[in-house]
Amino acid sequence: MRKILLLSAIAYASIAWAHDPRPAADADTMPDIRLRDLSVVAHVNHLSDLAKVDLAVNPVKSSQEVLRTVPGLFIAQHAGGGKAEQMFLRGFDLDHGTDINISVDGMPVNMVSHAHGQGYADLHFLQPEVIEHVDFDKGMYNMTKGDLATAGYVAFKTRDRMPNEVSVEVGMHDYQRYRASVSFLNNTKESFYLSGAFLSDNGFFDSPQHFKRLNVMSKYTRWNENSRFNIIASHFNSSWNASGQIPERAVDNGTIGWFGSLDASEGGSTSRTNLQFLHMLDTGDGGTVNSDFYLSYYTFNLFSDFTFQLNDPEHWDEINQREKRIVAGGHTDYNNHFHVGGHAWKWSAGAGFRYDHVMDIALYHAENRHQIGTYALGDIDESNLFGYAGLEMNLGRWMINPSVRIDWFHFNYADKTAAEYNDKGTAQAFVSPKLNIIYNPTDNIQLYLKGGRGFHSNDARVVVVENGKNVLPQALGADFGIHYKPISNVVLNAALWYMHLNQEFVYVGDEAIVEPSGKSRRFGVDAGLRWEFLKHFYLQADYTFSNARMTEEPKGFDYIPLAPRHTVLGGLSYKNKNVSAAIHTRWIADRPANEDWSLTAKGYCITDLNASYTWRKFTVGAVIENLFNVKWKEAQFATETMIPGDKEPVTDICFTPGTPFSLRGFVTFRF
Numbered sequence: 001m002r003k004i005l006l007l008s009a010i011a012y013a014s015i016a017w018a019h020d021p022r023p024a025a026d027a028d029t030m031p032d033i034r035l036r037d038l039s040v041v042a043h044v045n046h047l048s049d050l051a052k053v054d055l056a057v058n059p060v061k062s063s064q065e066v067l068r069t070v071p072g073l074f075i076a077q078h079a080g081g082g083k084a085e086q087m088f089l090r091g092f093d094l095d096h097g098t099d100i101n102i103s104v105d106g107m108p109v110n111m112v113s114h115a116h117g118q119g120y121a122d123l124h125f126l127q128p129e130v131i132e133h134v135d136f137d138k139g140m141y142n143m144t145k146g147d148l149a150t151a152g153y154v155a156f157k158t159r160d161r162m163p164n165e166v167s168v169e170v171g172m173h174d175y176q177r178y179r180a181s182v183s184f185l186n187n188t189k190e191s192f193y194l195s196g197a198f199l200s201d202n203g204f205f206d207s208p209q210h211f212k213r214l215n216v217m218s219k220y221t222r223w224n225e226n227s228r229f230n231i232i233a234s235h236f237n238s239s240w241n242a243s244g245q246i247p248e249r250a251v252d253n254g255t256i257g258w259f260g261s262l263d264a265s266e267g268g269s270t271s272r273t274n275l276q277f278l279h280m281l282d283t284g285d286g287g288t289v290n291s292d293f294y295l296s297y298y299t300f301n302l303f304s305d306f307t308f309q310l311n312d313p314e315h316w317d318e319i320n321q322r323e324k325r326i327v328a329g330g331h332t333d334y335n336n337h338f339h340v341g342g343h344a345w346k347w348s349a350g351a352g353f354r355y356d357h358v359m360d361i362a363l364y365h366a367e368n369r370h371q372i373g374t375y376a377l378g379d380i381d382e383s384n385l386f387g388y389a390g391l392e393m394n395l396g397r398w399m400i401n402p403s404v405r406i407d408w409f410h411f412n413y414a415d416k417t418a419a420e421y422n423d424k425g426t427a428q429a430f431v432s433p434k435l436n437i438i439y440n441p442t443d444n445i446q447l448y449l450k451g452g453r454g455f456h457s458n459d460a461r462v463v464v465v466e467n468g469k470n471v472l473p474q475a476l477g478a479d480f481g482i483h484y485k486p487i488s489n490v491v492l493n494a495a496l497w498y499m500h501l502n503q504e505f506v507y508v509g510d511e512a513i514v515e516p517s518g519k520s521r522r523f524g525v526d527a528g529l530r531w532e533f534l535k536h537f538y539l540q541a542d543y544t545f546s547n548a549r550m551t552e553e554p555k556g557f558d559y560i561p562l563a564p565r566h567t568v569l570g571g572l573s574y575k576n577k578n579v580s581a582a583i584h585t586r587w588i589a590d591r592p593a594n595e596d597w598s599l600t601a602k603g604y605c606i607t608d609l610n611a612s613y614t615w616r617k618f619t620v621g622a623v624i625e626n627l628f629n630v631k632w633k634e635a636q637f638a639t640e641t642m643i644p645g646d647k648e649p650v651t652d653i654c655f656t657p658g659t660p661f662s663l664r665g666f667v668t669f670r671f
Contacts, residue, residue, distance in 0.1 A: 035489050035532050050491065050530055051134045057538045058573045058582045066128055070136045070154055071528055071542035072567055073100075074588055078635030078656035081201060081211045082240035082268060083302065084122040086635055088588075090138060090497065091522035091546030092151045093562035097121030099456055101149035104156045105232060106292035106331070107276055108354065110148055113380050113411075113460040115300055115321040115361050119148045125236035125272045127215050129179065130195055132159040138526065139477050139497065140454025141434050143388040143403035144333070144350065148456045150475040150499070158232070160221045161186060162193040164671045171623075171664030174202040185220075192220045204660055205243040206257060207264040213238035230278040237271035244305055245654040247641050255645065258631070258657055262643060263318060265368045268302035277330075286337040293330030299323070303369050309642040310649055312365070320364040320371060329354035331386075343394035348403075351387040356380065360416075374417060380460045381412040381425075390434075401436040409471065411460040424464045428471040430455050446483040452476075474502040481526075489532040498523040518552040520560060538573040550595070559592035561638060562601055580621075581611040593638040599653055604632035606658065612666075619668040625659050634658035 035053055051069060067075050067085060075085040087094040094100050097119035102109040104126055114120035138152040145153040162181040169177040177199040185192035196216045203209035217234040243261035250256050274296045281289040305318040331352025338345055358380035365373030390403025412425035434452035441447065454475045463471050481495030499522045524546035531539040548563035566589035573582040585607045593599040607628055612621025626632075633655040640651045 069134050072544040076635040079242040082238045088564045089151045091548035091563045099150040101145045101153040107294040115323040118459050127197055130158045133157040139479050141450040141452045143390045143405045146386050146407050150454045150456055161191045167668040169666035172662050173204050176200050189223050194218045205259045207243050207261045209241050211240040226282040228280045232276040235273045239269040241267035245656050248653045263305040266303050270300045272298045288335050291332040296327040298325040307641045315367045318366045320366040323361040324359045326357045346392040349389040354384045356382045377416040379414045382460050383410045397440050399438040403434045405432040411463040413460045413464045430472045444485045448481050450479040476500045491530040494527040518550050520550050522548045536574055536576045540571045542569045557596045559595050559597050561594050565589050578614050583609050599638045601636040617670045621666050623664045625662040629661035632658040
């Protein structure tokens, strides 16, 4: 398939040449992407260009690192490795995905109206080795991203070709991971591969975590003269035990150790099976049509104990959240490039749908993983129809990109605990205008102003309780930033941003109650540096400052719990033909744990190290987490609890301890 690639830089004539987009049949050949290859032009999303370089220089080594590729995005795991990570970005405690839109090859990862929390995004079905590209941006300015894309979005693309290889990785705490990929077809017209991995890990806690995860993925690609077609099938399942979130006072008074547990029966299991169809058509007149369709079957079964003896001193407060779900959806968009006054313009439009059928979404009271009571049980049907259109107008040194998105939702919830069958539904639409303005005063400076309206949908159970009010709470945001390349091997970027969120009602899945939260505003600064200061050496650094407040609460009582304030991500990498090595540090400052900041979620600074050497068909390497063995708290919450020895409830910090010094080694053989 021959395709004309058009490159246009501000103040320069456009150049074009014929290009065959099919990747080389040799799956071992990866592109050598360097900072010098990046140009500062009128481009809406420059952050994704930087991500290409970051990923090429230092490929992710674990499922958790997949999300750390986004500058300023912090994650926390607090359930034995099996639960979706808690995320933090731009002054948001995103929980498990409430205000960030995550997708893989166009398929949404987020689960709306989830048993554990709105937008729950478990990315563990994605093997890090199959990732080819990460597209992301902050804010709500991309018309193709709708529900949950308020703080930003992350879109992963998987590789069309994979090498034949096997890998074994072992480490401390009984960590084992076995992986293989086999390419059955690999020529200029077709590719088909199978990639699988099995992981087991007892963890560093006093109570073994018995974590196990299986991943399998296959992908078929067919290239025709003017089109590409993909079929992707994947499956994953995992099971684990968890030591949970432990109260500080239980450690301080010696009841348990730092890695101890008050209720070792926590844990759970989950699975997801996906089938995807993707198609790209070159219309031959400067236009392309992209389509994707997906079908998923998902299960979730989680046991947690957050409050211990607060509600039931005899049986304790363990809860069981579970659901089964079918998700179906897809979208088609059309992009057309044309010329106006010698400049390349682009017109885009698309439409799609998503349907979730959630069966027996439940919250049970449990004891040692046995159900002893029912708090909530029901079925959910939720539909989302959407359409969008936008225009990229190249006006010389200016590029103006207006767009609009329309979403329509229908929510239905059948409460199975009601005395009489109760089946309620409601519908609502939302219009999201967006505007991106890009200005290149010189060939190495880009200034941009972005503004828009976005939303995240509320849980269907909230919609029913509130009789359809605040179904789609509004978010308004703006960014003003600069993208600067002073010399060929240095790229700088910075942005000032602001966001306002309207009143919303939040369904608290852990307690089966609805809690209102008032209006809020957030503003901050993002800054980044990429520098190839010597041959093969690559420095990356990102700093963020965020100020998050509730706007309807008295001063001093208006803090947003767990909202990040200052974060730093830094890394130094070395990579040549045979050797790859990197050291990365992440720091997050102290944060308020409650509304008046009388309790503090303590900050931490963690450094990780990895290195590998390739000789012929073998690669050997090692990964060290927490190089300096820092004692830190990964997940932290202000929680009212009662534990043995308490005479009355106490609100203090409950936390999950972070990973201590941990060493893993691996060997990979390509054949």
